[in-house]
Amino acid sequence: MVQHSSSRLDASFAALSDPTRRGVLEQLSRADATVSDLAARFGMTLTGIKKHVAVLEEAGLVSTRKVGRVRTCRLGGRGLEEEAAWLAGYQRLWEARFEELADVIEDLKQQEKADGRD
Numbered sequence: 001m002v003q004h005s006s007s008r009l010d011a012s013f014a015a016l017s018d019p020t021r022r023g024v025l026e027q028l029s030r031a032d033a034t035v036s037d038l039a040a041r042f043g044m045t046l047t048g049i050k051k052h053v054a055v056l057e058e059a060g061l062v063s064t065r066k067v068g069r070v071r072t073c074r075l076g077g078r079g080l081e082e083e084a085a086w087l088a089g090y091q092r093l094w095e096a097r098f099e100e101l102a103d104v105i106e107d108l109k110q111q112e113k114a115d116g117r118d
Contacts, residue, residue, distance in 0.1 A: 008059075008060075008082065009082065009083060009086060011058055011059040011060075012059045012060075012061065012080065012082075012083050013083070014055065014059070015055050015056050015058070015059040015061055016061075016083075018052065018055075020042055020044070020052050021052050021055060021056055023042060024038055024042070024049075024052060024053065024056060024062070024073075025056065025061060025062070025075070027041060028062060028073055028074060028075050029075060032072055032073060032074040033072070033073055034070055034071060034072050034073070035049055035050055035053060035064075035071045035072075035073060036070075038053070038073065053073055056076075057076070059076075060076045060077070060078045061075070061076045061078075061080075062074070062075060062076050063075075063076045063077065
């Protein structure tokens with residue numbers, strides 16, 4: 001399996017583990033938004049949404065820019081390629097295991113037919 005930066009994966013998956021943060025990413029995939037807009041959209045206080053944005057920002061999934069008193073959020077500069085590759089490795093592993101299981105089941109069915117236990 002491909003080796004990945006554990007701290008980066010940890011930060012990404014921690015950020016993605018929360019439904020509000022996934023919602024923020026989904027919202028930002030449509031358009032940039034201010035922290036106030038996000039707070040209103042998710043029915044949260046400014047302090048609450050800022051904490052979520054900080055986690056996303058730490059993971060590199062969101063970037064913010066402050067102009068005056070307004071902080072605008074946008075999707076970060078990096079994608080989730082490393083995380084997708086990590087997941088793909090486990091997907092291949094499980095697919096191989098399920099294929100092996102299917103082979104065992106098929107062998108057992110053939111053996112039952114041969115033994116006349118249909």
